[in-house]
Structure formats: structure tokens, C-alpha cells
Amino acid sequence: MIRDKYPIHTTLSTSAMRILERYEKELGAKNLVLEQALLGMDKLRFREKIDPQSVSRIIKRTRTGIRGFDELIEGGIPEGFVVVVTGPPGTGKTTFSIQFLLEGVKNNERCIYFSFEEKVEQIIKQSLRFGWDAGEYIDKGYLEIFGFTMLSSEEIIEIFNVFKPRRVVFDSLNIFFDEKEFRKSAQWRNILKEIRDKKITCLVITEKKHGLDVREFDDFDFMGDGTIFLDKKLMKELYPTYFFQIQKMRLTKINEIQQPFEFSDHGIELVGARNLERRIAVFATSKKVQEEIPTKVNPDDPVRPV
């Protein structure tokens, strides 16, 4: 039906279309000259709009609070983005997300954590390990944590309407949706529309059965405006460490180099390549020392970790 009504001027902006329609109605016929002129004006306006300088100026960036991370993505995640945080188990996805929300509440932004597998207390405990008092922000009304949530998409949208969050985390989407179905699922599309309309910056955690070195994608990876992959591996077959890679961030020039990170007393922090080299060297020496003194080990001693 719409095609019948607007047979050829579908690339015109709404206001240009209105001018054209009014004129053609009065004239009782199509007016190609006017249409071309309006199209030309639209193009000019569009060009102005996508001037790279003005685009970078208007993008508001949401800082993650992860030391060293925001610098790799021009200062933060663009406001209103849905970013997939993915990786195998135990690689820091939950920690990363808690840290992201706490950066928000510190700036008086309302934040929500939807966990599909963990209890609220567990998340609060995990945050206390890094000296963050999530409970304090819950009491102040800036943070909501839904543990073991069984909420429907309608309820989630209702919570958005009432609480008006600026940042939201879903941990993890694999529990909430079937990977193969979710992109077409009306439930997810409804949630996504609300996130877009309300410009909520959102981290969506997904689980991988493989590390960074396997270039394999699942359906969740195609959904986000950005993808951050977290992993842990042995450096020089010796030193175990965590890595993340920013694989995608729309509207942003990204540094895609795999970055070593660690869990410090303040949460996740970048280590930096030079520090990593130094740490591997220290680790290698301590291992060597141990290998040189095996005879001194009393077999009755309890086994201690390296």
C-alpha cells in the first residue's frame, strides 16, 4: 500500500516529501524538477549531518570505570549502545559488568543488574571483594539487582519505565534466550526497542565454549553495537593471565590488540605489555628456583600452590 502511495520518492526526508505532496496535489501531477531539487537539498543536509567532526562531538561516551579501557575506545562506550561482553567461564565478565555499573552509580546514574544465575547476595559479595559497597547504592536508590530473575520481557520493560536506568547489565543472555531464536524473538526485540528509545547503555553477557584464538561466532555476536571478548591463557606456556580484546565498537576507532589485565584490589585493570613482560620474567625465575631445590622438599609437607 505504501509503495502505491509513494511510488518513487522514498529517499526523500519527511518534510521534503510533505512539500512535494502538497505541490503535486495542487498541480494534479508529478513534478520531477521539484523532486530533484528537494532531493539535492536533502543530500546537502545529510552531508552536513555526517561531517566526522560534528559526529564525534555529538557522541556522548559512557565511561566504564575500568582503568585503561576507556582510552582504547575514544573515552567510553557511546551512550545507548548494546555491547556484548563474552568469553569462556571465569574470565571476569561479571566483574567487568559490576565495575561498569558502579562507575554509573558513582555519577548518580541509575543502574540495573539482571542476573539469571546468581543470587543478589553473591553479586554484592563479589563487589565487596573490590571494596565496592553495592548495598549502599541500593539503599540510596541508584542500583537495583535482580538475582535469579524469572522476569518476563514485559516486566523488564515496566522496570525500565519506573526506574529509568541509564545503564543495564544482562548476565547472561544464554540463560534468558535460546541463541538460535533470540534475534527473531519478539521478547528480545521489545526489550531492545526500549533500550534504544531510552538510550540506555547496556552490557549483555554471553558465554563462549572457546577462547580468543578460535575465530568462531555465535548469533549473539551479531546483535551488539560492540563486542568485548575476555579470555585467560598462558603466556610463553608459563604465565597464566587474563586478556581482553575489543572486537567491535560502532562509531569508534578501536585498539584491537589483545590487552593483558588483572584483578587488582580495585577490580579489573589493564596491566600493559611492559609490565606483563616483567611479570613473566619474575614468574619464570621463581619457577626456576623451585625446580632447582626439589631435593629439599619434604614429601610429608602439604602441597602448596605455586
Ligand SMILES: Nc1ncnc2c1ncn2[C@@H]1O[C@H](COP(=O)(O)OP(=O)(O)O)[C@@H](O)[C@H]1O
Ligand atoms: N579479587 C580477585 N582476585 C583475583 N582473581 C579474582 C578476583 N575476583 C575474581 N577473580 C577471578 O575471576 C574469576 C571470576 O570472575 P567473574 O567475573 O565471575 O567471571 P565470569 O563472569 O567470566 O565467569 C574467578 O575465577 C577468579 O579467578
Ligand SMILES: [Mg+2]
Ligand atoms: Mg559470570
